[in-house]
Amino acid sequence: MARRSDHTPEALRALILDAAEAIVAADGFAALTARGIAARIGYSAGTIYHLFENLDEVVLHIEARVLERLEAALTALPPTKDPEAGLKALGRSYLAFTRANPKLWGMLFEHALPKGSKTPDWYAERLGRVLAVLERGLQPFFRAEHAAERIRAARVLWASVHGIVSLSVADKLTNVTTESAAALIDDLVTTYVAGLGHRKRR
Amino acid sequence: MARRSDHTPEALRALILDAAEAIVAADGFAALTARGIAARIGYSAGTIYHLFENLDEVVLHIEARVLERLEAALTALPPTKDPEAGLKALGRSYLAFTRANPKLWGMLFEHALPKGSKTPDWYAERLGRVLAVLERGLQPFFRAEHAAERIRAARVLWASVHGIVSLSVADKLTNVTTESAAALIDDLVTTYVAGLGHRKRR
């Protein structure tokens, strides 16, 4: 049986994550099984449990990777003069990312942690970095002393765009009309930003 | 075995749905099993499959019920003079509803249909009615000839509020800060509506 170190533990962890990610990307979160991962990398299912606590941990790690890539995509955007255009670019880039990886993205929100457990710290930290990108994009709309409101606005936008995208991916909104998610996101950002300007002027 | 008609088929369907709903409300979507439902109503698991195609159909029916109740809650709100206050009341009522039924509400979005299948027509219709309530609330902000934009705004708000609520329920946002979902929803509605006013004036 055992064939000691075809791969180092670290390499094996990476192999498992790559295989799991490929499965989700191709067939969705529901298709992810321990035996399926194992078959793809030529190991047995038991091996996975030596490197990860359980499948949930594997999933969390994939989610972290996805967030990491999203952050990279958002950070890579060229700076714009017009702050509103910058925010829209963020929104569209976000949408493009989810469109390019619909199954992977859907997983982030279909996957509910088991009841007792808390999201680990490193997960919250990854999410925090994505939010930070949004917070930077919102800087032109707030005075420095209103940082709390800016942070809240980032959260509102993140959650809202997430809502649009997730309903669109799950086909639970678009079947009512064929309105595209892109149009909704544009509407959201435009109108919300207009509202920010309006409020500032008060 | 068989004990013919303790309940009519319709009554049995209702029994199954009640039991399933109770399980989800108490322990979440993940705890819903055919055998669990059966045990709760004193039947065997097989019986469920005489009345429903499969568990997914049971779930869809519960979702429809939840949407129905949400629509009732939103419709029951007293009319307000101030349109913005009316929208905020809608948002808060929505949030209150989800807070009162967090597990049931979470199910609406954790539950992804099996890959091939489409959401049935009656499901889309139920969702459409909830959206219609929002569309009515948005009427004061649009001229009659801009119905398409109003409908889009309803969709944006629905999806956005859903995003906030679902992230909050899943604990994937609040662990970054303790910002409450209510504050985010208020912010969203206030700012978005301000943006609508701004745009109208252009």
Add this chain to the structure above:
DNA sequence: GTGGGGTTTGAACATTGTTCAGATTCATCC
């Protein structure tokens, strides 16, 4: 060489959705 410790497996267990032959009961007709 020869332990010993890390690695891997394969079989096992509990649970899941789902199916279905047969057992049971009820309504109806003769």
Add this chain to the structure above:
DNA sequence: GGATGAATCTGAACAATGTTCAAACCCCAC
């Protein structure tokens, strides 16, 4: 009353799932 047939219900079965773990194995250090 008794028999017939349809509706109803069960229990056992199947395949698949996550997860565990004793054993089998291999490599490295001594």
